[in-house]
Amino acid sequence: MDTMRWEDGALLLLDQTKLPEKTEYLRCTRPEEVAAAIRRLAVRGAPAIGIAAAYGLALGAREFKGTEREEFLRHLRAVKELLAGTRPTAVNLFRALERAYRRAEELADESVAAMQQALLDAAHHLFAEDMEICRRIGAHGAAVVPPGARILTHCNAGALATAGYGTALGVIRAAHAAGKVAMVYADETRPLLQGARLTAYELQEDGIPVTLICDDMAGYAMQKGRVDLVIFGADRIAANGDTANKIGSYSVAVLAREHGIPVYVAAPLATIDERLTSGREIPIEERDPEEVTHIGGRRLARAGVSVWNPAFDVTPHWYLSGIITEAGILRPPFKEAIQKALAAPKGE
The missing domain is CATH 1.20.120.420 (translation initiation factor eif-2b, domain 1)
Structure with a gap:
């Protein structure tokens, strides 16, 4: 669709x-x-x-x-x-x-x-x-996916988040077409459940094997050896590679580092904001408390409880193995790699 x-x-x-x-x-x-x-x-x-x-x-x-x-x-x-x-x-x-x-x-x-x-x-x-x-992001990213890969992704960076192919899911689509994907673990992505509602749905529609897990199961899945790499999208990337993505992405990256699992961000170069020196400068949207206290219009929490609802968090660049863009895969040191990619003529 x-x-x-x-x-x-x-x-x-x-x-x-x-x-x-x-x-x-x-x-x-x-x-x-x-x-x-x-x-x-x-x-x-x-x-x-x-x-x-x-x-x-x-x-x-x-x-x-x-x-x-x-x-x-x-x-x-x-x-x-x-x-x-x-x-x-x-x-x-x-x-x-x-x-x-x-x-x-x-x-x-x-x-x-x-x-x-x-x-x-x-x-x-x-x-x-x-x-x-x-x-192009998908084609570049498929190269980092090993045969028989079990990939964990967070939120939805698929066709539904783009014009119709996806960034993180674009990589997964391309890797699946190459016969490399054994399983995709989709975090549910509280509070609005984009992973459960959208990512799992997209992958099912494409015939890509997917297993839905709660957000707090990601660490255990890694500990049990079920995850080979992590790929998620980005809403803004600072000049040093710090990356803002849906809330919970930072936690996934920290867990992956603890278990020796590579983490890749997939995003177009237009997502890089070279004016920002680090992720500390990225504005973080805070949303309606009812997104946390309610699901489907049904109240879960007692009325009057205090709620903090940041929509995004920032993953520091040192947790990332690479940033997959249409110009190729940017690798550490990210500041230099980003400068070079942004300075290159289009098509290079």
Whole structure:
């Protein structure tokens, strides 16, 4: 199924809050609807929310009915600010919006209609580009997967988190196609259960062997010799390789180090925020306490209990064996490897 698609002047977003029980699409015709879908995780995953936001910007552009170019750009900046305010951690969101907005600015001497079309074309381009990037990540990453591998992954970095192939699950898909994957252990990923609801579902749909485990079973699975390597995605990577990913990723990395198991992050180069010297500078989103106290609308905890609900944590770079990107696998020392990868011409 499609994570999203453009159809008859609207953005259709797969409502991931309903999976795996229901397959429903939200029809978004206004940027406010796209912003709301991003906030409530109907669309989620760093690459996917960036692409969705670019389409939201295109929808906002189409709402403008005037012909004054400067007025149009002011309107567009307001829409960009609305979409940028949805989620703070995933840098892909801001990069996608900035790329699309710059495209409109480049055509500031053209008609408003030309700029409106350029924004839609930019969103289409980001979608197609992400699909290609993820396939390249998968191809590079498959090389680190040994034959008969038992892989542990945390949260969902699959087709549902991207344009349609996946980063961490893209590596697993490519390795499975090469006959290397014996089993994938999917952490459930509390509090919103993206591993249980989405990752296990994706792998089942693809016929890839998967075993669902509770988050607190990961260490025991490693101790019992059931895990050969760990692969997860990223929402932002600092210049030194420190990586923000779904809450619980840091714990998995620490456990893997204790058991001598390699840990790989799979992410596009656009996830690297070279402006941040370390993970201490990555903004961490904190979400609604009800995500912890309730499941499916049913209360689990006593009313009034204090809740802390960070959506992400940061894994220091020294826990990572490599960062799998579309340009290849970046290895320690990560600061130098990242600088070289970002400086290289596209395609190298």
